[in-house]
Amino acid sequence: MTEKILVTENVHLYYGKKEALHGIDLSFKKNDITALIGPSGSGKSTYLRALNRMHDLADNVTVNGTFMFNGQDIYAPNTDTVSLRQKIGMVFQQPNPFPFSIYDNVAFGLRTAGHKDKGFLDETVEKSLKQAAIWDEVKDTLHKSALSLSGGQQQRVSIARALATGPDIMLLDEPTAALDPMSASKVEDTMMQLRNQLTMIIVTHSMAQASRISDKTAFFMDGNLIEFDNTKKVFLDPTRQETQDYISGRFG
Numbered sequence: 220m221t222e223k224i225l226v227t228e229n230v231h232l233y234y235g236k237k238e239a240l241h242g243i244d245l246s247f248k249k250n251d252i253t254a255l256i257g258p259s260g261s262g263k264s265t266y267l268r269a270l271n272r273m274h275d276l277a278d279n280v281t282v283n284g285t286f287m288f289n290g291q292d293i294y295a296p297n298t299d300t301v302s303l304r305q306k307i308g309m310v311f312q313q314p315n316p317f318p319f320s321i322y323d324n325v326a327f328g329l330r331t332a333g334h335k336d337k338g339f340l341d342e343t344v345e346k347s348l349k350q351a352a353i354w355d356e357v358k359d360t361l362h363k364s365a366l367s368l369s370g371g372q373q374q375r376v377s378i379a380r381a382l383a384t385g386p387d388i389m390l391l392d393e394p395t396a397a398l399d400p401m402s403a404s405k406v407e408d409t410m411m412q413l414r415n416q417l418t419m420i421i422v423t424h425s426m427a428q429a430s431r432i433s434d435k436t437a438f439f440m441d442g443n444l445i446e447f448d449n450t451k452k453v454f455l456d457p458t459r460q461e462t463q464d465y466i467s468g469r470f471g
């Protein structure tokens with residue numbers, strides 16, 4: 220049996236009275252990379268943000284449905300959202316380092332979780348920056364401000380920060396969209412290197428990126444999941460006409 224790390228069923232989400240997701244059923248296999256694709260406004264980011272309860276921070280959002288992470292109910296009233304987000308980390312479109320040093324950025328989640336031991340922090344910061352494929356570029360400047368780095372480097376530091384707390388799942392919302400092509404390709408390489416180490420769910424507008432890096436692709440339209448399958452199948456032989464039209468650039 221294939222192991223599903225995250226199972227969502229019948230997900231409905233409302234912004235005020237407006238229904239943005241109309242009953243999404245989507246499950247993720249451990250260590251798969253899944254691309255969420257679809258036209259602007261189709262609900263990809265809305266769905267992604269529901270997976271680690273980012274909508275809790277807004278007061279007009281209602282989320283209904285089942286969200287099970289390793290058999291645990293993400294929306295159970297006793298869920299600690301800080302530890303949830305350490306296990307289901309997030310990387311955003313705009314690199315968002317804190318105005319601290321590179322080291323302090325990566326150590327941030329560990330310190331929040333109460334880790335103080337310098338040896339442990341040093342080791343984990345180094346390991347995370349290596350995993351995010353940026354160690355060689357920053358190892359001599361760890362105490363410089365993260366804001367002094369290029370956009371692509373900042374994005375890899377953001378990935379390292381998310382990795383430091385040992386997530387099982389990483390949510391990435393258009394992580395390369397704000398970067399120049401060279402930086403985008405480095406961030407994409409980083410994701411490829413993380414393949415098999417954790418489960419990744421990535422929202423992307425780049426069909427080329429989705430087909431290059433993902434195992435599975437989910438196509439969203441108007442708040443509905445239209446098609447979900449192996450990436451090759453979705454791109455080469457989609458079942459639904461809407462998917463075909465979207466990937467061939469007829470709309471979106």
Ligand SMILES: Nc1ncnc2c1ncn2[C@@H]1O[C@H](COP(=O)(O)OP(=O)(O)OP(=O)(O)O)[C@@H](O)[C@H]1O
Nearest residue numbers: 234239257258259260261262263264265266422439
């Ligand atoms: N904070 C919000 N308040 C009200 N409506 C919202 C909010 N955020 C998104 N929406 C609406 O929810 C729907 C889905 O938006 P969402 O951003 O999830 O789409 P998307 O597929 O990620 O789009 P894009 O590719 O442009 O990022 C859209 O109709 C959008 O206008």
